[in-house]
Amino acid sequence: MAGTRLKDVAERAGGVSIKTVSNVVRGNVRVAEPTRRRVLDAIDELDYRPNASARHLRTGRSGVIALAVPELVAPYFAELATAVIEAAREHDVSVLIEDTGGDPAAELRVACGLSDPLIDGVLLSPIRLDQATLAHRERRVPLVLLGERDFEVPADHVLIDNVLAAEEATAHLLASGRRRVAAIGFQSDPLFTTSHQRARGYLRALEAAGLPHVPELTPLVPAFTRTHGMHAMRELLALPEPPDAVFCFSDLLASGAVRGVYDAGRTVPGDVAVIGFDDIEDTRFAVPSLSTIAPDKRQLAKLAVDSLLTRIAGDPEAPHTTLYAPYRLVARESTARDAGNRTGGT
Amino acid sequence: MAGTRLKDVAERAGGVSIKTVSNVVRGNVRVAEPTRRRVLDAIDELDYRPNASARHLRTGRSGVIALAVPELVAPYFAELATAVIEAAREHDVSVLIEDTGGDPAAELRVACGLSDPLIDGVLLSPIRLDQATLAHRERRVPLVLLGERDFEVPADHVLIDNVLAAEEATAHLLASGRRRVAAIGFQSDPLFTTSHQRARGYLRALEAAGLPHVPELTPLVPAFTRTHGMHAMRELLALPEPPDAVFCFSDLLASGAVRGVYDAGRTVPGDVAVIGFDDIEDTRFAVPSLSTIAPDKRQLAKLAVDSLLTRIAGDPEAPHTTLYAPYRLVARESTARDAGNRTGGT
Structure with missing residues (x-):
């Protein structure tokens, strides 16, 4: 029926409120099932179809x-x-x-x-x-x-505040006694702001600890993916002096990096402590669970x-x-000070 | 400008094709950068705005x-x-x-x-x-x-074909010599079709192997989440006779289940083999990597x-x-026959 409005549906449904009809149309769960059924039947009978264009014209939104x-x-x-x-x-x-x-x-x-x-x-x-x-x-x-x-x-x-969060993540690794702290997530493209801000925080923490920036410990990655995290970690472990800790600019990079450590027959955090960024769900359940920066x-x-x-x-x-x-720093197994973790191979 | 059309933009941009303008408007990446700039400038100058309603009226789509x-x-x-x-x-x-x-x-x-x-x-x-x-x-x-x-x-x-895929997943566990094969993902609500189809496949595989359905090995879960997978695994491991293998109806359940095994001080696949369903990215990188059914x-x-x-x-x-x-079955570390895996605690 042309020109049918919420009001008509509300009346046809036995006198429910317009708000209730609106809730049903929008799939709102708070409508009791019998009421919802009545409204849906009324919508059917009147062939009512919410018209977004009409709403747009009327309210401007x-x-x-x-x-x-x-x-x-x-x-x-x-x-x-x-x-x-x-x-x-x-x-x-x-x-x-x-x-x-x-x-x-x-x-x-x-x-x-x-x-x-x-x-x-x-x-x-x-x-x-x-x-x-x-x-x-x-x-x-x-x-x-x-x-x-x-x-x-x-x-x-x-x-x-990405710079501050990255600085805290790096400082967390340094505070556990690690001294050769790598970073996975540096990018060269000047438009990749996320990478640059987190790199800045990493470098600030090193500086505060009196440590130099060792470029071989900050390999470039094309994107923040698990695959690139894994490859970057393999590169780092192949260095004459591999890192004892890595700050990864995303949890995906960290997840790949942890995999790279195990593929090399080493363990996290026994050989390498790893901290990520993002607090995505799967790293909370991973073995070992991943320390991370958790944005709210x-x-x-x-x-x-x-x-x-x-x-x-x-x-x-x-x-x-x-x-x-x-945001907050969440310390989990991957940066535990006690290296004798249960996922270790020894 | 009212009434501006793709054709006007194409002309203003120096005679590019209408298809090119359409590609730029849709954010299509295949347009060369200088051309894209010209088209965007022309769009600006003419104040062209693609009108979905107009397109809809004209083409019906x-x-x-x-x-x-x-x-x-x-x-x-x-x-x-x-x-x-x-x-x-x-x-x-x-x-x-x-x-x-x-x-x-x-x-x-x-x-x-x-x-x-x-x-x-x-x-x-x-x-x-x-x-x-x-x-x-x-x-x-x-x-x-x-x-x-x-x-x-x-x-x-x-x-x-969910039933067949679930049957294959279960048969894969049985083929590696496991005999007490649990399933995590049974649900009671008759509308949860996914659960029922995978349960049917699981039961078929047991039957084909001459094994009975042991209800205590098929705990109900409210949803296919990591948390529920972890809790279900804890229940299973607390049984007088815990399972030696588990088919999880989703990779999220499996990821939680693996975590539950490690929390109990046991290992995957050493103590319990685990196979999932879905082939989501993180389980390919997990330690141990997760065997799964990979829908295409x-x-x-x-x-x-x-x-x-x-x-x-x-x-x-x-x-x-x-x-x-x-779909295909992907066998990874979590169902490896060699129990002396590198993630094991022994």
């Missing part, structure tokens, strides 16, 4: 935001996406997820709001989008960046969603804000 | 499909989503991803195409959507189900996308098809 991440297949981003969906649900807002593949053109397209004309705003975790490109582009929808940037970007911005993903997501909704509801010209979410 | 999965945070679904994005890109189709949380109401909403009026069709990995509900609902857009269903569903359907996710994604696009382009009343994708 669709109630949908986009989240663009470089790769969903990286558990950190899947966990972050889940946290964003939960934070948005608190505001009755839906999230459409896009996977940019870390491609700058795709990131730019998303940042400019070109990808879907119905979205109210965009949360973007950029990998290689550069300042010049972003500053130069006109944006059609509010944008909040989620993740570290080295440069000033004309957008709201939610992140953790729920808080990151909440700050990002709140910032975006504020920007959508408010002044598009208001000054841009940068918000920091907390 | 938006070039966007939705993929709904129960939880992106489960690596299997993140990997499947990535494969679907890649398969869709081959057809110049974009994918919007929705996380249903495994909630039947959300699954139903997606299946009926209520979630976004602009999408051309829906790929749905349902967890608990039941036949009665789905059959009864009128659907607004073509739907393809991705994943196992026990019952006849009025929709196209892409899956692997690329093929699953390709079959699903092709089926959906055929249904979108063709006859909505054509008979529904069921397509099977291949």
Whole structure:
């Protein structure tokens, strides 16, 4: 039936509230099953179809935001996406997820709001989008960046202090008596801000401990994957003086690095202590469990969603804000001081 | 400029093809950088904004499909989503991803195409959507189900043979001489088709080997998570006669189960052989690496996308098809016959 509205459905369903109909349409779980059935039947009978375009025209908003991440297949981003969906649900807002593949053109397209004309705003975790490109582009929808940037970007911005977190991770290894501390995650491309910030923290910790930067202990990696972590660790173990500890710039790198240690017939932390970054789920269950920097993903997501909704509801010209979410260092088996760990081969 | 079209942008950009402009707008990586810049400048100058609604009105299609999965945070679904994005890109189709949380109401909403009026069709990995509900609902857009269903569903359907795969996994443990083979993944809810099919395969393999079903070796789990895998393994190891092998119905369960074995001071595969299901990335790098059933996710994604696009382009009343994708058993360290593995504590 053309022109059917929530109100008609609510009446047909026996006089439930419009809010209840809205909850059912959105798949909200808090609706009691008999009520849900009545509303669904009413929707069927009236052939009601929620019209996002109509809602958009009426309110100027669709109630949908986009989240663009470089790769969903990286558990950190899947966990972050889940946290964003939960934070948005608190505001009755839906999230459409896009996977940019870390491609700058795709990131730019998303940042400019070109990808879907119905979205109210965009949360973007950029990998290689550069300042010049972003500053130069006109944006059609509010944008909040989620993740570290080295440069000033004309957008709201939610992140953790990566330099400080990396410094703490490295200091944790040094505090356990390790002296030849490598880092896996250095990258040469100047656009890879994440790598540069974590490298800076690593170097600061070395300096504070009076240790020099030994370039052979900081191999370059093309990406933060398990495979590259494994290969980098193999290189490090082949050195005349291999490291006794490694700070990996992501848990995926760390997971590959641990595998590389075992493939060489050595153990973690007996021969090499390993700490990662991200606190993804699988490293908590790994053998040995992985020490890591745990960004507060729920808080990151909440700050990002709140910032975006504020920007959508408010002044598009208001000054841009940068918000920091907390993180903590989680010490687990992979950096235990007692080298006689149960996963050791001896 | 109102009424600006791809053609205008193509001309302004110095006479590139319309296809090239389309590629740039969609973030396609195959466009050379100088060309991409020219097109972006032309888009800026003309203030061109692709209008999905207009495209939709003109062609009847938006070039966007939705993929709904129960939880992106489960690596299997993140990997499947990535494969679907890649398969869709081959057809110049974009994918919007929705996380249903495994909630039947959300699954139903997606299946009926209520979630976004602009999408051309829906790929749905349902967890608990039941036949009665789905059959009864009128659907607004073509739907393809991705994943196992026990019952006849009025929709196209892409899956692997779960019963056979589970039987092979169990037979693999039996072939290595194990005789007290447990299973972690049994569920009581009749809607959890995945669990029931894998349970059936497990029981078939036991029967073929002349072994009885020992109920205490098949504890119920509420969900396929690492935590539940770990707890189930602890229960099994506390039995007077603990198992010497376990078939886990997912790699997440298996990952938790392996952790449970080490927490009890025992080793994999020395004391307990473990095989999983899904072939997610982290279990390939785990110590010990995990044997598993590897569904061909690329093929699953390709079959699903092709089926959906055929249904979108063709006859909505054509008979529904069921397509099977291949899988293979991958034997790794966690089921090695040589119990003197390097991760063992002895």
